[in-house]
Amino acid sequence: MSTKRGKSQARQAGGRAAGLRYGPALMARLDALATITEVPGQLTRRYLSPAHVQSIEQVRRWMADAGMSVRTDPLLSLFGRYEGKAARAPAIMIGSHLDTVVDAGRYDGGLGVLAAIAIVDELNRCGERLGHAIEVAAFGEEEGSRFSAHILTSSALIGAVKPALLDLKDADGISVREALAQARGDARAYKACARRKGEIAAYLELHIEQGPVLESKGLPLAAVTAINGSVRALMTVTGFAGHAGTVPMDARRDALTAASEMIVAIDRLGRSERDLVVTVGRIKALPGAPNVIPGRVEFTIDMRSPSDAARTRAHAALVRELKQIAKGRDVGLVIDTYQENPATALDEGVIEAATEAIAACGEEPLRLSSGAGHDAGIMAKHCPSGMIFLRCKDGISHNPAESITAEDADLGVAVMLEAVRRLDARFGAGALGSRR
Numbered sequence: 001m002s003t004k005r006g007k008s009q010a011r012q013a014g015g016r017a018a019g020l021r022y023g024p025a026l027m028a029r030l031d032a033l034a035t036i037t038e039v040p041g042q043l044t045r046r047y048l049s050p051a052h053v054q055s056i057e058q059v060r061r062w063m064a065d066a067g068m069s070v071r072t073d074p075l076l077s078l079f080g081r082y083e084g085k086a087a088r089a090p091a092i093m094i095g096s097h098l099d100t101v102v103d104a105g106r107y108d109g110g111l112g113v114l115a116a117i118a119i120v121d122e123l124n125r126c127g128e129r130l131g132h133a134i135e136v137a138a139f140g141e142e143e144g145s146r147f148s149a150h151i152l153t154s155s156a157l158i159g160a161v162k163p164a165l166l167d168l169k170d171a172d173g174i175s176v177r178e179a180l181a182q183a184r185g186d187a188r189a190y191k192a193c194a195r196r197k198g199e200i201a202a203y204l205e206l207h208i209e210q211g212p213v214l215e216s217k218g219l220p221l222a223a224v225t226a227i228n229g230s231v232r233a234l235m236t237v238t239g240f241a242g243h244a245g246t247v248p249m250d251a252r253r254d255a256l257t258a259a260s261e262m263i264v265a266i267d268r269l270g271r272s273e274r275d276l277v278v279t280v281g282r283i284k285a286l287p288g289a290p291n292v293i294p295g296r297v298e299f300t301i302d303m304r305s306p307s308d309a310a311r312t313r314a315h316a317a318l319v320r321e322l323k324q325i326a327k328g329r330d331v332g333l334v335i336d337t338y339q340e341n342p343a344t345a346l347d348e349g350v351i352e353a354a355t356e357a358i359a360a361c362g363e364e365p366l367r368l369s370s371g372a373g374h375d376a377g378i379m380a381k382h383c384p385s386g387m388i389f390l391r392c393k394d395g396i397s398h399n400p401a402e403s404i405t406a407e408d409a410d411l412g413v414a415v416m417l418e419a420v421r422r423l424d425a426r427f428g429a430g431a432l433g434s435r436r
């Protein structure tokens with residue numbers, strides 16, 4: 001057994017290894033953050049909910065305690081800045097998101113934000129400044145759980161938000177603009193979220209893998225090479241509501257049975273192409289009464305693939321097939337493809353820094369691509385960007401059973417700190433962006 005492998009397996013078998021420097025405090029903070037929720041008894045912290053605002057306030061205090069100056073932008077991304085050796089130096093940005101899916105686990109997003117604070121806290125306690133400033137970012141609406149606006153606030157940072165996005169409404173009819181006003185953000189100032197090129201030298205995000213590969217290989221960490229492309233659509237099927245007891249079966253235009261046939265076709269299509277995944281994650285049948293034939297159904301589609309060509313081909317095939325089903329069942333169908341993100345290669349220089357940092361900490365540096373979407377995929381359009389994945393139990397995510405060990409969390413902070421130092425050296429302050 002190699003030494004590297006040995007370290008990793010010992011850590012996995014782990015127990016509470018003595019002498020962990022960062023892990024226990026980080027896990028305690030993640031537990032504390034997980035208590036900030038909209039729904040007692042589960043973790044649900046959607047963008048701009050009172051719980052999300054409360055989490056911003058909590059994380060703001062932790063950032064300040066770690067020696068950072070803290071501010072929010074108009075869309076309520078939270079940034080903590082730890083200056084470099086020279087004032088106003090370009091920043092290496094590290095972080096992730098504070099919003100969660102409904103009934104979430106406690107590590108998706110939170111790990112990246114709180115590990116980033118732990119890194120700054122370490123530098124601050126040692127009185128150490130790097131050539132670059134470090135900015136810790138806590139983004140919002142990465143999940144798109146409240147509005148149809150997946151990865152919203154990092155998109156604002158790169159100047160990619162269109163004003164129409166701010167008019168999107170949640171399930172209660174509240175728009176992003178109204179929710180921002182309630183949360184003391186400022187939708188009208190959204191353009192002020194955009195950062196100048198060169199202000200951020202590189203972006204690095206620590207995130208749980210959300211899949212089973214690291215665990216199956218007995219490794220704690222991987223450098224991420226690319227993020228799969230995705231498309232999200234809202235389908236509206238319109239039939240005709242009627243009496244459940246009197247309308248004969250062959251005279252019905254039942255929107256829900258039509259939608260059911262569509263969903264089975266979508267699942268079949270998802271299985272037809274290698275590495276393609278398709279999910280119908282939300283469905284609403286109206287009017288929603290036991291004795292009324294459903295007259296209207298809305299459901300979502302989330303389709304992803306590492307290949308944009310395969311995804312585009314599958315999406316076109318899906319549209320054709322669903323239209324045929326609608327015709328056969330005599331129902332209306334409106335397809336609103338509201339978001340599309342191409343597959344994104346991460347920056348080779350940042351991948352190298354992450355790989356070297358994992359190796360320098362004594363672990364085998366695996367390289368993996370990401371099936372999930374991340375703020376890093378947006379940031380990659382703006383500056384050299386990368387990610388480090390951390391092993392999670394049974395690969396489970398978007399589920400309250402998400403789990404990581406204190407040993408892996410400890411190593412995650414150590415590796416991120418090492419990677420930040422390497423980025424600091426690699427992207428010399430005088431040569432910003434020269435590697436792109």
Ligand code: GLV
Pocket residue numbers: 142143371372373374
């Ligand atoms: C975010 O977690 C996504 O990939 O949907």
Ligand code: MN
Pocket residue numbers: 097108109142207374
């Ligand atoms: Mn995430």
Ligand code: MN
Pocket residue numbers: 101108143398
């Ligand atoms: Mn997520």
